[in-house]
Amino acid sequence: MASSNFVDYVKIFCRSGKGGAGSAHMRREKFVPKGGPDGGDGGRGGHVIIKGSRNHWTLLHLKFQRHIFAGHGMSGGAQGSFGSQGEDKTIFVPLGTIAKNAETGEVICEITEEGQEFVLAPGGKGGRGNMHFKTSTNQTPRYAQPGLEGIEVAVILELKVLADVGLVGFPNAGKSTLLSVVSAAKPEIADYPFTTLVPNLGIVNYRDYKSFVMADIPGIIEGASDGKGLGLRFLRHIERNSILLFLVPADADDIAKEYQILLNELKMYNPELLDKQRLLAISKCDLLDDELIAEIKHQLPEIPYTFISSVANLGITELKDMIWKALDESNKDMID
Structure with missing residues (x-):
């Protein structure tokens, strides 16, 4: 998906009927x-509804359709x-969209499933x-109720990418290259930081026709949580991922520190x-020999890890095995 076509934040103005x-x-x-009253009721005003769709990514x-009426x-x-x-x-x-009140910042709803609906602005x-006002003492009421006004609300829509695995790393860590190797996704790849400016999704095929979704999250820099760079925009996409795969290049000065x-x-x-x-x-890891790999292992954190080279296609099968095992454990925890 071209970066210019990826929009993950819009503000819209909704008005129900x-x-x-x-x-x-x-x-x-x-x-x-001289018949009695026979006036019918007025119709309900139209709702403004938000609905989840797998056909939208x-x-x-909505970028150029900011007003929804x-x-x-x-009348009856x-x-x-x-x-x-x-x-x-x-x-x-798209699934993973959050709707917020633009004035208060309050979360109105979260759309995470296909076909899930929520009424943003109910009709009047x-x-x-x-004929509802006829009584024994007032046989000919010559009045009726007016319809209620619709509701106006400004809504912020934020997309948080839904994926099984989210790639987390500094710019130029090799996330886009890895995604291009394990899936059919074709992210922009170049030898300079911040090549990836928007999340890219890829479906990774596994054994026995199984598969999972991997997201290449744009690179994080130190201070991203304070809003440096495009940090806050990048970080919110990580919230929806089931598993976080940290990617650190072997030529980093201090892998554990990164x-x-x-x-x-x-x-x-x-x-x-x-x-x-x-x-x-x-x-x-194609830059390392066995001695260096053994030395690095002693410095790594106590989480499941593996050594890979996307260019040389080394350790990719082992990486998929590690990810699938983690996904399987995560699904079992959710069931329990």
């Missing part, structure tokens, strides 16, 4: 010159006929017709991220 007015009509026929389609309900009519409801407006969003209720810096940025942004299962891959 006004309810239709009730009718104050009196029954008048050839042989019934970005909020791009639902239809108004129709004679002979107790009800007015038609206003047209609902449905906003389709239709007014009741005069891992701790990355871990600290996640902790500063959201401490709950530390509850996710963590894996470590040492990339570019």
